[in-house]
Amino acid sequence: MSSANSYYIPHEAKWPIVGSISLFLFFMGFASVLNGGGWVIMAIGAALLVYMMVRWFGDVIKESESGMYSEQVDVSFRMSMMWFIFSEVMFFGAFFGALFYARVFSGPWLSGFGEGGAAATNAVLWSGFDYMWPHNGPAELGGDYQVMGWFGLPLINTAILLLSGVTVTIAHHAIKDNDHSKMVRWLLATCGLGFLFVFLQAFEYYEAYAHLNLKMTTGIYGSTFFMLTGFHGFHVTMGAIILLIVMLRGTKKHFSSTNHFAFEAAAWYWHFVDVVWLGLFIFVYIL
Amino acid sequence: MSAASAEHHDHDDHHGPAPGWTRWLYTTNHKDIGTLYLLFSLVMFFIGGGMALIIRAELFQPGLQMVDPLFFNSMTTMHALVMIFGVVMPAFVGLANWMIPMMIGGPDMALPRLNNWSFWIMPFAFLLLLSTLFMEGGGPAGGWTLYAPLSLQGGDSFAFVIFSIHFMGISSVMGSINIVATIFNMRAPGMSLMKMPLFVWTWLITAFLLIAVIPVLAGAVTMLLTDRYFGTSFFSAAGGGDPVMYQHIFWFFGHPEVYILILPAFGIISSIIPTFARKPLFGYASMVYATASIAFLSFIVWAHHMFTVGMPLAGEMFFMFATMMISVPTGVKVFNWIATMWRGSMTLETPMLFAVGFLVMFTIGGLSGLMLAITPADIQYHDTYFVVAHFHYVLVPGAIYSIMAATYYWMPKWTGNMYDEKWGKIHFWVSTIFLNVLFFPMHFVGLAGMPRRIPDYSMQFADWNAVASIGAFGFGFSQLIFVYVVLKCMRGGEKATDEVWEGADGLEWTVPSPAPYHTFETPPAIR
Numbered sequence: 001m002s003s004a005n006s007y008y009i010p011h012e013a014k015w016p017i018v019g020s021i022s023l024f025l026f027f028m029g030f031a032s033v034l035n036g037g038g039w040v041i042m043a044i045g046a047a048l049l050v051y052m053m054v055r056w057f058g059d060v061i062k063e064s065e066s067g068m069y070s071e072q073v074d075v076s077f078r079m080s081m082m083w084f085i086f087s088e089v090m091f092f093g094a095f096f097g098a099l100f101y102a103r104v105f106s107g108p109w110l111s112g113f114g115e116g117g118a119a120a121t122n123a124v125l126w127s128g129f130d131y132m133w134p135h136n137g138p139a140e141l142g143g144d145y146q147v148m149g150w151f152g153l154p155l156i157n158t159a160i161l162l163l164s165g166v167t168v169t170i171a172h173h174a175i176k177d178n179d180h181s182k183m184v185r186w187l188l189a190t191c192g193l194g195f196l197f198v199f200l201q202a203f204e205y206y207e208a209y210a211h212l213n214l215k216m217t218t219g220i221y222g223s224t225f226f227m228l229t230g231f232h233g234f235h236v237t238m239g240a241i242i243l244l245i246v247m248l249r250g251t252k253k254h255f256s257s258t259n260h261f262a263f264e265a266a267a268w269y270w271h272f273v274d275v276v277w278l279g280l281f282i283f284v285y286i287l
Numbered sequence: 288m289s290a291a292s293a294e295h296h297d298h299d300d301h302h303g304p305a306p307g308w309t310r311w312l313y314t315t316n317h318k319d320i321g322t323l324y325l326l327f328s329l330v331m332f333f334i335g336g337g338m339a340l341i342i343r344a345e346l347f348q349p350g351l352q353m354v355d356p357l358f359f360n361s362m363t364t365m366h367a368l369v370m371i372f373g374v375v376m377p378a379f380v381g382l383a384n385w386m387i388p389m390m391i392g393g394p395d396m397a398l399p400r401l402n403n404w405s406f407w408i409m410p411f412a413f414l415l416l417l418s419t420l421f422m423e424g425g426g427p428a429g430g431w432t433l434y435a436p437l438s439l440q441g442g443d444s445f446a447f448v449i450f451s452i453h454f455m456g457i458s459s460v461m462g463s464i465n466i467v468a469t470i471f472n473m474r475a476p477g478m479s480l481m482k483m484p485l486f487v488w489t490w491l492i493t494a495f496l497l498i499a500v501i502p503v504l505a506g507a508v509t510m511l512l513t514d515r516y517f518g519t520s521f522f523s524a525a526g527g528g529d530p531v532m533y534q535h536i537f538w539f540f541g542h543p544e545v546y547i548l549i550l551p552a553f554g555i556i557s558s559i560i561p562t563f564a565r566k567p568l569f570g571y572a573s574m575v576y577a578t579a580s581i582a583f584l585s586f587i588v589w590a591h592h593m594f595t596v597g598m599p600l601a602g603e604m605f606f607m608f609a610t611m612m613i614s615v616p617t618g619v620k621v622f623n624w625i626a627t628m629w630r631g632s633m634t635l636e637t638p639m640l641f642a643v644g645f646l647v648m649f650t651i652g653g654l655s656g657l658m659l660a661i662t663p664a665d666i667q668y669h670d671t672y673f674v675v676a677h678f679h680y681v682l683v684p685g686a687i688y689s690i691m692a693a694t695y696y697w698m699p700k701w702t703g704n705m706y707d708e709k710w711g712k713i714h715f716w717v718s719t720i721f722l723n724v725l726f727f728p729m730h731f732v733g734l735a736g737m738p739r740r741i742p743d744y745s746m747q748f749a750d751w752n753a754v755a756s757i758g759a760f761g762f763g764f765s766q767l768i769f770v771y772v773v774l775k776c777m778r779g780g781e782k783a784t785d786e787v788w789e790g791a792d793g794l795e796w797t798v799p800s801p802a803p804y805h806t807f808e809t810p811p812a813i814r
Contacts, residue, residue, distance in 0.1 A: 010315055010399055010400055011305075011315060012305060012313040012314065012315060013313055013314075013315050013399070013400035013403050013404075014313055015400070015404075016400060016401075016403040016404030016407050017312050017313070017403075017407050019404055019407075019408075020404065020407045020408050020410075020411045021411070023408065023411070023454060023457070024411040024412075024414070024415065024454075027415060027447075027450035027451070027453070027454055028415060028447070028450075030446070030450060031415075031446035031447045031449075031450050034446040034512075034516045035443045035446060056400075072472060072473075075472050076397035076398060076468045076469075076472050076473075079397075079464075079467065079468040079471055079472060080397070080398060080401075080464045080465070080468050083463075083464045083467055083468070083498050084460075084464060086498060086499070087460050087464075087498045087499075087501070087502045088502065090498070090499050090500065090502040090503055091502035091503070091505055091506050092506075093502075093503060093506070094502065094503045094505070094506025094507055094509075094510075094536055095506055095510075097503075097535075097536055097539070098506075098510060098521055098528075098532060098536065101529070101532045101535060101536075102521075102527060102528060102529065102532065105529070105532075106524075106527060106528060106529035106532060107527060109529075110524060110527065114599065115599050115600060116597055116599075117597065125524075126524075135527050136526060136527060137520060137523070137524070137525050137526035137527030137528070138524070138525065138527065139525035139526065141520055141523075141525060141526040141527075215518075216513070216517050216518055216519050217517075217518035217519070217520075219520050219526035219527045219528075220520055220521070220526050220527035220528045221527070222519070223510075223513070223514075223519035223520050223521050223526065223528065224521075226519075227509075227510070227513065227519065227521075
């Protein structure tokens, strides 16, 4: 009876428990590091996590390549990736929310605008504080600093990310035409642009710390600046690594013109970090 | 559904569970994972309950007698974290795992390996959280909401608490993504969305809420972490931030979270009442729309948790009216449940007792919630025991009773044996009496002004606190009856029929009891 085989259910999974143990070690180690503990547990946890992901994804790739997945499994993967990206949007939403709240509410209230006790709070606690974004708070935490301008590195980085959105699309069209070598070439370009972005972002951080005295401790401006760009940079790094792996799979001709979900998932993720950057560029750098 | 035509045939397809204890470690079976979730939740229920009893023992009399105030504070904090993240949420996920694939005629969850990981994160996350109680400086003691700046002033355990929340969050988001993918993608042909049982509907909406707000919590606690350890000033006015901002971000997560803790309960009650009233659910479509409305409104009411914190008047007004609006879809639900029972040929087996108990006592909690929604009144009630009474009425006879009702209702399907009806009923009545002895007096002391989260109190509150403490110990120990009934049912008893309940309707009652290890290897026919 062929219909008896209609559903695909994987049997037993050893990697999840390895994942749990490695995350446990990583979090425990990280928390110890923050309290002045050793790095060893954290490093073991991180290494084990990477090993787990390599093996788990390796298994999935093997199963996929041997044709074990039905169309239904493919749809499950697609839905899950979309909802995962949605959860990431909400994660960034928390930090953008903090930025907007600080700019629209906290700042004016601290300088005495607003109902209730705002004027009194300003007069008694923060007398003389005038709100103007960016600022490092009425106590001027972190001392004098210079603002990170949008013209220059951030603008170049914007161009880089937008360009990488184009190259990944060219690669997508290539795989739709079953042209593996073209796909690999354009993915290589995309990864290169991604890592170039991360490198320039790191250079920007170096500039901020070394020459502008702009640090995480520079009041609310430094906090929001580094939190938003930092998590974005981390996501770009992850996205570039994912694209790199997709490219390596491309060199092994894993994909076909109709079956290349791994590529598409990586591309969706890449466009997501791209869009987040545009939000950052507008609200953190320009405005 | 052409998706159901794969050519692959795995030679393990018709096997039962794997032998040995590693079955539980490596399992990808939705029933195994559901069982693990439910047992984990039961263990945590007694850990969190033990913490509650320490609180009530201290509050039995005024004055400080049993524990020191810091430990008392960490008990209130941990009790909440354990009960919310370790009991109610895993229990609902366990029920989702067991029931959703059976209810929609699917073979399993959409992503079985991820499902395993979602569960196996939980014990490790709670190991991390509970270990903080044994660290220098004690566990977190600033309340489960972790409000800055108070929470930032705790001991070294703070980083462990934050990471345990991240850890649980990973589990919740993966589990929810899995549930959404399962409901959208694993339904049997013919199982259209508006034919799905309400438990499936409420879980679909709950999973959406989880995916939307758990990352916001992760962001909020990440900012706490950097404020504490990396010198940022998100929640420090000196640096241009605002402690109140933490409360806004937290409650943007927190209020949808409240509905995460109750929407699956609505689904369970909507399954049980029609069975024992022997009538179809009244107003199925309106139930679906009411659930969706509640979920939507949950995103725009968060600041009613912080009316006293200082907000523009327009904000206070908006959040007051938006909150009151929730009583409309909730009222629709309560009306529908009563209309379902109206002129039904009702019998009161244990699941129905718990469902009716839910209906009455959850409504009490709902009405005190309406009182708290009124801004000027809330300024009096805020942070008093009235609030404690309110949310315990919606969570204990609400969420917890629905979980117990679900356990009694579906346990014959899980184990193949009927539970002990006599002891089930005793469990209900003893619990219900003690529960009201425990929580009802909290309304009185709260309205009289007793603040929450304080180990000592004024003499005038002594009598009702003693009564509440007696109720607490009675309620706590009567849960041992539940454990007895569950264990007895797992070991044996009168064999259950496939349908189990006379008036039961739904795909889960068409398969044998106990349900086979793999339920639907071929899609069932949907009427």
